[in-house]
Amino acid sequence: MALLEVENLCIDYRTKNGYLRAVDGVSFSLDRGQSLGFVGESGCGKTTIGMGLMGLLPPNGFIREGRILFEGEDLVKLSPDEMRAVRWRKIAMIFQAAMNALNPVQRVGDQVAEAILVHNPGLSKEKAMEQVEELFELVGIETDRMRDYPHQYSGGMKQRAIIAMALACRPALIIADEPTTALDVIVQDQILAETRALQKEFNIGIIFISHDISIVADMCHDIGVMYAGQLVEYGSREEVFEDPVHPYTKALLSSFPTLTGQKADLVPIPGETPDLIEPQLGCRFCDRCREQIPSCKEKTPEWVAMGHRHKALCCRCEMGR
C-alpha cells in the first residue's frame, strides 16, 4: 500500500469575488522512502497542496472534493482533534522561510524538546533532551549549541534546527515547502545532502515543493508539474525532465538558466497566469502556449499516458496518441 494516496483533490478559497479553485483535481501517490516534487510558478497551488495535506489551510480555504489516503486512512474525514494527532507525529512540514519560525526568546534545544513533549505527554524532560541531542547530531549541529538562542545561529543552522524539529517525532512523511530558498548555494547543497541521507536512514516519504527546478530534479524520484491549480505533467524525474511532453513543462525548462548548454536558449514564457475564479474553458495554458491548436480552447484536456507512469494533460498529446 502506498504511504500517501491523493485522489482528485480540489481545494477552494472563499474570496470577495467568489470561490477560487487553487487546487483542481490533483491526484498522486507516494511510497515510503520515495520523494515527489512539485514545481510551478508562484500561485500555481503547490503550497496549497502542502497546507491541505497538513490540515493547515487558512480560514477561508477548504477541501471541496477528493480523498487524502494516508496509510489507508482518509485525512479529509478526520476531525480537527484527530488530525492533530496525525500532524507532526506522522506528517511533518518544513515551512517556507522556516528560519523565521523559531521563537527568538527560547533556547533552540528547548524548542525542539517541546515538539517532542507535546506529542509524547508521558515523557520526562530529561528523556526528551536526550532525544534532542540525538536529533542535533543527526542534522549536524554540535550538541553544545543546544542552549543557544536562535539569533546565535546562522541561517543554515536554523534551517537544520527546523529539520531536527520536523524529524522529532519520526514522521513517515515530510512536506518540505521551499526548504532552502533563503540559503546560500553551498549551505543548500549540504542541507539537501543531509536530507537525502536522513530520508534513506528512516525511510521517509518526502514531498518537495519548490519553484527551483534544479533542486527538485536533484532530489526527487517523481515530479509533478503544476500550472494554474492543475497538475499538467507527472512522471519520473527522467521522463519529465529529459523527455517533457507538455508545452508548459518545456517552456518552464527553457526559461531556466543552467551552467551548460547554449547561452542563447533562455526563452521566457509570454503572458500572465490565468484567473482562477472563473477559469477559462479548455486548456488553461493555451493562451501562452506555443504549440496550441484550435481545439485547445474548446475542449477540456484529458490525461494522456505517455509511458510507464508518465502522463500529461494536453490536447495535442491526445491527438498524437
Next chain:
Amino acid sequence: MQDRPEPILDIQNVEKIYRSKGALFGARRKDVVALRNVSLKICEGEIFGLVGESGSGKTTVGRLIVGLEDVTAGNILLDRENITQLKGRALKAFRRKVQMIFQDPYQSLNPQRSVLDTVSEPLVIHRLGRSADRKEQVHKALKAAGLSPPENFFYRYPHRLSGGQRQRVAIARAMVLNPKFVIADEPTSMLDASISAQIFNILLKLRESLDVTQMFITHSLAAARYLCDRIAVIYRGKVMEVGSGEMVIRNPRHPYTQALIDALPKFRTRGVVKRYDTLLEKDRRLEATLTGCPFYPRCAVADERRCHREDPELKLLGDGHYVACFRLA
C-alpha cells in the same frame, strides 16, 4: 588590471568598514569589514556580473558606486571623475549618470504613486524637460522596459501590477534619465523563472538599444553566465576571481568558485560538470582575522603555512582571467 581601453568605471582599492558602536554596557566594539581592497574595471557597453553569497559584500559594492554609502578607503572613478568626494551640485549631476534597480519590486515602488508619477519623478528631480515632454520620455522608457502599450500603464498603481511588471517599472524609472551606468541588484530573485528570463532579455536589449553599461549583482552563477560578458566572484569582501563568463564557469581556478559550482544542483549537468571537492568537510574553526585568505577556513586545498597569514592578490593567469590564490602562483 585589465588591459582594455578606457574603463567607464574604475574601482581602485576600495575598502568599506562598518564601525559598530558596541553595546551600552561594555561589549567590545567589533568592526565589520564589508569590502577589502576591491579593484575592478568595467568597460563601456559591457554587462559585468558580480557573483557572491549573501553577506559577501556584493550589494555594498553597488551602493558605493551609486553613492548611497561612503568608502572607507580607495577611489571610485566614473568617466575618470572621482566620485567618492562629490558634494552638492556635482553629486546631483553624477547621480543622473548612474542608476540602480533594486532587488524587491514590492518594496522599491511607492504604492501611492502611479506608474507615470514614479517613472517621471527622476525627471522632475533633475528638472529635465517640460511636463509635456516628460510624458513622452516616460512613454519611451516604459516601452524600452517591455511594458506595452505604455499608455495603459500610466495611471496604474503598483498594487495592480504583477511582480514582473513592477520590476519593469523599476527598470523604466532607472532608464528614463538615460544613464551611462546601471546597477541591477538581484533584480529577479523575487520572481519566477519564466519572468526572470523576460527581465534578463530586457536588460540585454537595453544594452543594445541604449548602450548602457551594467553591473549585474547576483548569487546565481547560471544567471550571470547568461547575462554577463565578464564575471567577478566575491567572497567575504574580497574579489576571488575575475574573467569572462565562460572562462570563470567552464574553467574556474579559485577553490571558492569551484566549491560554488560543486554546490549547484546538478540539473541537466550530470556528467558534464566535473566535481572539484575543494570544500572542507568541517570548517577550520578559526577566528576571522584580517590577515590571510578569507576562504582559508573552508578551503580543503589551502597551504597551512601560508594561506592564513598572507592575503593573496589578484594575479593574471592569461586572457583576462584573474585569480587571487597562492596555489596557482
